[in-house]
Each structure stands twice: as structure tokens, then as C-alpha cells.
Amino acid sequence: MSAPTLGAVWRASLRRELTLIWRSPADIVQPLFFFVVVVSLFPLALSPKPALLALVAPGAVWVAALLAVMLSLDGLFRRDQESGALDLLLTAPVVSVVPVAAKLLAHWLLTGLPLALIAPLLGYMLQLPVAVLDTLMVSVLLGTPTLTVVGAIGAALTVGLNRGGILLAVLVLPLYVPVLVFGAGVVRTALDGLPTGGLLAVLGAILALAVSLGPVAVALGLRISAGD
């Protein structure tokens, strides 16, 4: 019996992961809901004055998106660990990076991407000028995959631990800082009317780094948690 090709494994894994998430709509809706609710808290907590809100908006939207991604990652591997699918994945005669990468992509497509798509609407609600909204969307679009990958490393290391959720936050939030700084920063730069190309390139570079090395780290993290 010949081993399946990497391409076949990739396609099969991606299909499986997308189906699994799709079958559990809560996994898609909850992060979105969280995102909207948290963004709505800012005008209530700070001030509904338009001028003030617009200043706070980039950071508020970004923090909310970041937290939404982080929360969605908490259970990323739990279901598979409980069902035993995780062990199968690790012992299968295939480089485990491929199914892991497929899982991350599926997760981002159904959680991170929706966040990016409704971010402009939320930005508008926080009184951001319309001209800036596309930059907001692009920044969240470029940032959320990085957040997904880096967060998944933390999720892999904490899978099956008691109070894993809090520990995940402690581990992962410091790692999120650069993406947050540049992501919110590029929107603020656009607000000031300055050119954003350089910062978007930086976000893109971080994304490239995360996507190329991240899945390997996640797979390694899963191995470590399985007792190697």
C-alpha cells in the first residue's frame, strides 16, 4: 500500500477540519459575537463623543479582535485530544505539519476571516472615517492569521492542562504584542493621513514568518504534550 501524497493529505485534512467546524456553528458565531460585544463596550466605558471614539477606535477594534482569536483557540485541540484523533495525527505515517497547517487554515478561514470582514462595520460604529476602513480591514486580515498560528503554539503546549485557558492567555498575550502594535498602528497612521505601505509590509513580513515556521512549532508542541 503506497503512502498518500502530501497534496492528498492536505486536501483531505482541510476538508475534514472545515467540515468539523462548520458542523459546530457555535465555534464560528461565538468569536464574532464576542468581537461585536467587546467593541461595543468601549463607547460605553470611555465616552460616546465622536472625536474621542475615533482616536480610540483602531486600538479598541484590534484588542477585541485579538482577544476573540485567542479565546477561539482555547478549544482548538481539545476536541481532537478527547476523541483520540490527535494521537492518530501524531502517529500517522505522514509529516504531521501538513494536517496541523490544514487545521490552522480551516480555523482562520472560519473565525479570523469573518472578524476581518466585519471589522470595517465596527470601525464605522466607532466613528472611524470611511477612508480608513479599508486599511482597518486589511490590517486585521493580515494580523489574524499570525495571531491564529502563534496562539495555536500556546494551545498545543497547554492542551489537556487544568486551567489551560488562563495559562494560554498568560503565555500568548506577550507574543501578540508586536502584531497588536503594528496592526493598530497602521490604522492610526492612516488616520493621520500618512502613508501606510511600510507598516503593512511589516505586518506581511511577520505573517510570512509565522506561516512558514509556525505550523512546525505547533506540531512540535503537540508532540511534546503527547509525551513525545
Add this chain to the structure above:
Amino acid sequence: MWKTIKRWYHQLGSPRYFYRFCEAVLPWLVPVSLALLAVGLIWGLVYAPVERYQGDSYRIIYIHVPASSGALMGYIAMGVAGLVALVWRMKMAEVMLKALAPFGAALAAVSLLTGALWGKPTWGTYWQWDARMTSMLILLFLYLGIMALQNAIRDPRQAARAAALLAVVGVINVVIVKYSVEWLNTLHQGATLKVVGESSIDASMKWPLLISMAGLWLLYAANVLIRARTEVLSRERRSGWVRRLVRDEEA
């Protein structure tokens, strides 16, 4: 020379040899480090001239800079140890990883506290989100994260390997964080009364600073050796040499 380094590396990889190494080194390492620290601090506090713009509060530098650099070096060392632990699965690298964290975290905290206390008389505020302080705060969180992770996992080898991966990822992050926060601050010029410029620091201030730094780094090394030695004993408690050692000590 490479041969001796290689031999040294292999020998220190053995827990038993490492234990003997600690026994030999610690009795002089601790006094020497304390002496250097004392000399550097007393020189800086009592004898060094005052800084023109900041007044005597600048003397905090003699503990602040050694602590900051120590905290940073410690984390990089943890990253290296983590890499060795993951790639070569060296037991001693796992031990070092665990041993480096607590004192590094303490130094990061010292850096933040002394930085704040230096900032108040200098810039009028205890805290500023400038590049250095923010990076150091993130570094403290990274240290605490490593310690929390090791605490949460019961099996010591799994805990060490998990921490190793986190340390390697963390080191990459430390570099990127530095750039991100520096960029953030170029937007805010603010009252950037720079610290006594690194390159133009006066000789009479440079020497006590360097001596204090040497003293504190050596003290860090001593702390690491003590903790590593304890960890080695704990991990190897079932082995013959540990039992013989303890029995001989009891006699």
C-alpha cells in the same frame, strides 16, 4: 582548543560531572561576584561624580543597567538552552532552562522598579511606555509565562520541553517586540531626556558600571548553578551516585 571545548561540552552534559563542577566552582564564584558587586556599587554611589543634568538620582544606573542587561542575557541563554534541549534532547539543557528563569524574572522586575524610581525625579513620572521599559515589561511576562508553564505540567521532562519551545519562540518575539515598541515611540517624541549616552559615558562612571555588571552577572551564574545543582539531585535521586553522595554526607 576545539577538542577541549568539545570534551568540556560532553562532560558538562553528564549530570554527575556537572554536580562536581558546581561543587568546585560555587565556593569561589559567590564571594567573587559579591565582591565585584560591592566594589562597583560603592564606587558608583560614593566616589563617582554626579551627572550634570539629572543629579544624584542617576546613580540608580549602577543597578538598573546590570539588571536590565542581565535579564535580557538570561532570556537569550534560555532560548539557546531551549534549542539545545529540543534538537539534541540534552538533559542538562532542560535543567539549565529551568534554573535560568527565576533570577532572570527577578532581574526584570528589578529593572522595572529601578527604572520607575529613576524616571520620577528625571522625567516627572514613574512610568512611561517607552521602548525600553515596555520591552522589559514584556520580557517579565515572558519569564513568568515560562515559569507558569513549567509549574502546570507534572512530568518534569515534558515541562522542560514545553518550556524549551516557548523559550525559543519567545526569543524571536523579544527581537520583534523591541522593534515594534521603538517604532511606537518614534511617533511620540515627548520628554526624551536620554540616559547618559551609552557611547559618551564618562570613564569615571563607566568603570563602576562595568564592575557592577560583572558582579551581578556572576551572581546570576551562581544562582543558576545552585538551582541547576538542586534540579540535578532531584532528577537523579534514584541513581547510584546520588544515593552514595547523600549517604556519605549523612555519615
Add this chain to the structure above:
Amino acid sequence: MFDPYFDSVAAFIAMGEHGFFVWSAYGLSALLIVTNMLVAVRRQGRVRAEIARQARRDGARTSPKAGTSSNSVESNQ
């Protein structure tokens, strides 16, 4: 270079009216560093004692005639 910068001990402590900041900084630093060293040493003692206790128990178990009188009175749990 070898005469003190300060004219008097009082001046030294005052640190040109920045005394509070300087001494708090050094005090807190000393506290953190010394505590850290002590914790490390204390933990070392604890682990050693634990291993010694375990070794004694194993020794008493395997060789009935071995062990001092204090050992044989010690309860095994």
C-alpha cells in the same frame, strides 16, 4: 578619583534630595535579589533532606540489621 563625591554622610544619604528614589531603588533590588538567592539555597536544603530521608527509609527496609537506633524507632509511612 579616590575621594568621595559627597562632603558628609548626611549628604550621601540625601543624594541631593533624590535620596528617597535612590535608596528605595537599591533597597527593593537588594530585597528581590537576596530573597531569590535564599529561596534557591533553601530549596536545595529541602531536596537534599528529602533524598536523605528516602535513602534512610530504603536502607532500613533492605537491611534489617543496618540503621541506628533512631532509625528503627522512626515510623514508616
